[in-house]
Amino acid sequence: MSILKTSFTRRRSLALGATAVAVALAAAGCGGDGGSAPALPGNPGLGGDGVVAQSVYDAAPVATDADIPAGSTMDAIRKRGYLTVGGSLDAPLLSQQNPVTGTIEGFDADMAKLLAKYITGKPEVKTTTIGTQTREAMLQAKSVDVVFQTYTITPQRATQIAFAGPYLTSGLAVAVRKDDTTIKSVKDLAGKTVIVGANTPAVTALPSAAPGSKQVAFGTDPQAVQALLQNRGEAYVQDFTLLASNAKANPGMKVVGEPFTTESYGIGLNRDDAQFKEFINNWLKKIQADGTWAKVWEGTLGSVVEGGAPTPPALGSADGS
Amino acid sequence: MDALTAHLSELGHGLVTTVELTVVTTVGAMLLGIIVATLRIAPVPLLRAIGTAYVEVLQNLPLLALLVLFVFALPTIGISFPLFTSAAIVIAAYEGAYLAEAIRAGINTVGVGQAEAARAIGLTFGQSLRHVILPQGLRAVIQPIGNICIALLMNTSLAAAVGVVELTQAANNVNLLEAQPIAVFTGAGLAYMLLALIIGQVTGLLERRLAIVR
Numbered sequence A: 001m002s003i004l005k006t007s008f009t010r011r012r013s014l015a016l017g018a019t020a021v022a023v024a025l026a027a028a029g030c031g032g033d034g035g036s037a038p039a040l041p042g043n044p045g046l047g048g049d050g051v052v053a054q055s056v057y058d059a060a061p062v063a064t065d066a067d068i069p070a071g072s073t074m075d076a077i078r079k080r081g082y083l084t085v086g087g088s089l090d091a092p093l094l095s096q097q098n099p100v101t102g103t104i105e106g107f108d109a110d111m112a113k114l115l116a117k118y119i120t121g122k123p124e125v126k127t128t129t130i131g132t133q134t135r136e137a138m139l140q141a142k143s144v145d146v147v148f149q150t151y152t153i154t155p156q157r158a159t160q161i162a163f164a165g166p167y168l169t170s171g172l173a174v175a176v177r178k179d180d181t182t183i184k185s186v187k188d189l190a191g192k193t194v195i196v197g198a199n200t201p202a203v204t205a206l207p208s209a210a211p212g213s214k215q216v217a218f219g220t221d222p223q224a225v226q227a228l229l230q231n232r233g234e235a236y237v238q239d240f241t242l243l244a245s246n247a248k249a250n251p252g253m254k255v256v257g258e259p260f261t262t263e264s265y266g267i268g269l270n271r272d273d274a275q276f277k278e279f280i281n282n283w284l285k286k287i288q289a290d291g292t293w294a295k296v297w298e299g300t301l302g303s304v305v306e307g308g309a310p311t312p313p314a315l316g317s318a319d320g321s
Numbered sequence B: 001m002d003a004l005t006a007h008l009s010e011l012g013h014g015l016v017t018t019v020e021l022t023v024v025t026t027v028g029a030m031l032l033g034i035i036v037a038t039l040r041i042a043p044v045p046l047l048r049a050i051g052t053a054y055v056e057v058l059q060n061l062p063l064l065a066l067l068v069l070f071v072f073a074l075p076t077i078g079i080s081f082p083l084f085t086s087a088a089i090v091i092a093a094y095e096g097a098y099l100a101e102a103i104r105a106g107i108n109t110v111g112v113g114q115a116e117a118a119r120a121i122g123l124t125f126g127q128s129l130r131h132v133i134l135p136q137g138l139r140a141v142i143q144p145i146g147n148i149c150i151a152l153l154m155n156t157s158l159a160a161a162v163g164v165v166e167l168t169q170a171a172n173n174v175n176l177l178e179a180q181p182i183a184v185f186t187g188a189g190l191a192y193m194l195l196a197l198i199i200g201q202v203t204g205l206l207e208r209r210l211a212i213v214r
Helices: A002-010 A012-030 A054-059 A073-080 A107-120 A135-140 A201-209 A221-229 A240-249 A274-289 A292-299 B008-041 B045-059 B063-077 B083-109 B112-120 B125-140 B142-162 B167-178 B181-210
Strands: A083-087 A095-097 A125-129 A146-152 A162-170 A172-177 A193-197 A214-218 A235-239 A253-256 A263-269
Touching (some): A054 A107, A073 A274, A083 A107, A083 A135, A095 A107, A107 A146, A135 A146, A162 A274, A172 A201, A193 A201, A201 A214, A201 A235, A214 A221, A214 B142, A221 A253, A221 B063, A240 A253, B008 B142, B045 B083, B063 B083, B063 B142, B125 B142
Parallel strands (some): A083 A125, A193 A235
Antiparallel strands (some): A146 A263, A162 A263, A172 A235
């Protein structure tokens, strides 16, 4: 896999670009226009390999000078030449550093690079790894321009910072061990010991979704999966995309039921800069309309979730955005 | 400030767990430290080698790595402890290595003449250790032992990474809800500081009461 991926990434500009053009042509030929599954030959159902094609970047929009008034945050970023992003390096399919190439891959990472391209003309970002505890403080101190980190929009957080978007919706789902037949949905978790990721929305969502459940929190996703397989809890509650990817890699676990919450992820911004927020919302509108959003989704999350790219969430639809 | 006052019970539970973990591991680490220090000064070469190996292995591995190994690797060979117990065992074993070195330093301050005199009046190795060497050696290193206990208190926060809801994890959970990192972690930090101050005060008191003025 890694060998394949290395050669793939090295020749990304050529081979992948050509493939993606072919795919785009094929999709156009089929009359599919966003929302349909990519017609990758030899890879039915699931498209992509977790890497977004160079052609997506090449075709991505760049802001006109009229969009960027002098003295604005965008102007400062354009003069600097790169975007500073707060994110993760360890979130598979969302924002994970490829140990071979050193580039950060995934939906969040690619969205950040596309935003950088929109502002500066080239996908240059400087990613700062930040913990979920410090995101608000980092934005308030303007240590980063934006935060792309599956940042769930909540009214409490919206009193500290501003959210552009939502740019992605997801939900929490339940995973159990393969041989478990007693747990069919989140309701069956009442009174059970449930593994959660520390500092994830599951910590706050579980008490109401499964009253009386006991939580055991682990720092990272691989630890939580290991804990589930080692019987430290009856189930693991996490974002369903992440669980789907875990279940694909670990035959010992399975995802049961449908997602039981709706998490709206927003782009974290400094609260005092309404102009920047409006600018980013306009960018989101553009990339959703021209199909870039769907291509990024298919290249990353689409590699584990079946059924093609969903409809992007409506801007401002979450309480706090 | 509301973020803190609205969640006093969660933070309080975390604080209690931190105190429990600190007390349990301090007791365990002290016992281990005395045993390992004794091994390192034992007349039998094999015992000395065991003591040295213990100290070198545990001092030279990061505590977080030890915790993760103990919690996730042992179950693969069929040994599984509850999470709190796991964290307590690992932290006690780790801090035990540091305490052993502090105690050994204390033992080295006791004059050779004391040990010779103890043997001359017919005490066995164990008796001379218990009645002559350790009582003097421990009194010489009360302050270093207190410092290691404070380090131990801070290290209990690593138990959060393996699912123990102590003060740090409780603060994380409250922050997740309230999104007030500065208020929440300042509060947790003050609680740690208070606990460390208490340990420092107790150490100072013990030192004034027990230290031998030479």
